[in-house]
Amino acid sequence: NMISQTDKKIRKTILLEYQNRLNGTSKNPKIHIYNFPELKETNNEIILKNVKYLINENLVRGGIDEEGENMFPWITKLTPLGIKLVEKESIRDN
Secondary structure (H helix, E strand, O other): OOOOOOHHHHHHHHHHHHHHHHHHOOOOOOOHHHHOHHHHHOOOHHHHHHHHHHHHOOEEEEEEEEOOOOOEEEEEEEEEHHHHHHHHHHHOOO
């Protein structure tokens, strides 16, 4: 299963932000996923697809709210599996 670099980057950005929120080190603790500075140029549909993936893979706790045509993904926290993945990725990056 080939994941695009874009999808990988988006997932990593989301996971890292929620890890930072968990640790109290987030610079933007109240900002919605669609407004993360690193994702500003990214289409909301693509962000939504990646949030769904993170939820379905049990890496985060969250859901999708629908308002008419609009879908708003939300995440409450990383799961233990998500935390493990972020820690593994962080080690690889250093």
